[in-house]
Amino acid sequence: MSTFQPHQPLHFTAGLTLLQRVAAWLGWVAASGLLLWRQRAQAPGTPRLAAAAPLLAANLIVPLLFGGDEVVTCFIVAIFTSMIANLKVLGWVLNRGCLRRPLTPAQFLAVYALPIIPAEEQAAEREAAASQAKARRKGRTHETYSAGIHFWRFVRKLVLLAGVVWVLATYRLPPIPQLLVQTLSMYLVLSISCDGLAALVSTALRLPISPHFDSPYGCTSVADFWNRSCVYNPIMEGRLVHRPGEPGPAFSRARRMVAVLASFLVSGLVHEGLYWYYTGRFTPHLLWLWHFVLWGLIIVGENVGRRALRDAGIVVPLWAATALTLTLLHAMVGLFWFPPLNQAGIMQLGTANLYSGWQGAKAAALRAWGA
Structure with a gap:
């Protein structure tokens, strides 16, 4: 597969430095989260959608502030704000998800802005999904951790990531070891931020947080690996807006199959959007879309x-x-x-970003120690 130079024609800097753009992003996230909190009394459905629509649109624009060599920053902003925050807001519009819980302003802002899910909400979502199934699924390995354990997981994975980045930056690995190490690096990058933020939020806001990754290397089925969806429950309930106490349709294997396939289709479309933010195009042959669509089919086949x-x-x-x-x-x-990441040079540039950041942090620590 030939390589290409990523180019996002809609990327703009507004004449600001990277630090200024990051500050603008953080300021917008804080302001939009508090504005949304003030609208929490709105009725689910159309009233909430009207209140949230400008925020949703702005969140889709924010990642365009970052591009060029800022691959890690671009993807962080796109994942945190355009993907996760917007999905949480849509859940709130439909009276679903973690933002509908009774939260303090600080807790609401943290849950809205960060890739975290309160532990109690995760349990409630599973109970709602289980009510549509003939038998309750096995629970997560851990519903939540203490702040100390979250922090220990963060430190342990940070050290491991440093080693993985060093290996990727230093050696040219054969294909299979390269695949194994790249997969581990992707898991560590995503997991580290979640563990660190979970430790901070658990301690500062007294809000138990469910671990984002639940022992993925110990999963015993594809269904165990993919266990969260914001599309599955509305289809199983037969309505977009969640109405507590209202009866839903009887359990149907066909309905569950449609819900699973629709969940992965939506996930594929969302991830194609993430790729577009940095490269200005969708993945070659829509590989990421097919990646998720095929996972849906695999889960259906696995169940059979x-x-x-x-x-x-x-x-x-x-x-x-x-x-x-x-x-x-x-x-x-x-x-x-x-393949799409390597074709666009994203893995190489991301590794370089992390490696240079690690070297800079090490140099700063040594200077501080010497002082």
Whole structure:
């Protein structure tokens, strides 16, 4: 697959330095979060949508402030604000998700702006989903951690990420080790920010936070790996706006299949948007869209296969299930996820950004120590 030079024609800096643009982004996030909190008494549905529409639109524009060599910053802003924050706001519009909980202004702002989910809300969402299923799913390995454990996870992964970045920046690895290390680096980058922010919010705001990643390297099925969706519940309930106490449709395997496939279709479209923010184009051959669509089909097939094995009295050992799941995961990201990133030079530039940032932090620490 040939490489290309990413170019986002809508990127603009407004004549500001990177630091000034980051400050502007943070200021907007704080202001928009507090404005949304003041609208919390609005009725779900159209009234909330009218109040949130300008905010949703502005959140889609903010990542365009970043581009060029600012690949890590661009993706952080796009993921935090255009993707996660907007999905939470849409959940609030539909009377779903974590922003509908009774939160203090500071808690509301933190949950809106950061990639965190309050632990109690996660449990409530699972209970709502389980009411549509014949049997309750197995719970998460850990619903929440103490602030100390969140912080320890953050430090441990930060040290591991430093080693991974050093390996990627220093060595040219064969394809399979490269795939394994790149996959680990992606997990660490996403997980580190969530763990660190969870520790901060848990301590400062007394709000228990559910871990963003729940032992992904120990999952025993594809369904275990993909366990969150903002599309699944509305389809299973047969309505967009959640109305507590109103009866929903009877359980249907066909409805559940549609809900699963729709969830992954939406996820694929959202991630194509993330790629567009930095490159100015969608992934070649819409590989990221197909990545998620195929995961939906795989989960449907997995459910059928597991049911057939169960009916036949065949029990797959946990170690074998984990090995098969992780093999499939790495095969999928190797075929669909990393080629667009490598083609645009995003992994290389991201590694360089992290490596230079790490070197700068180390130099600053040494200067401070010497002083």
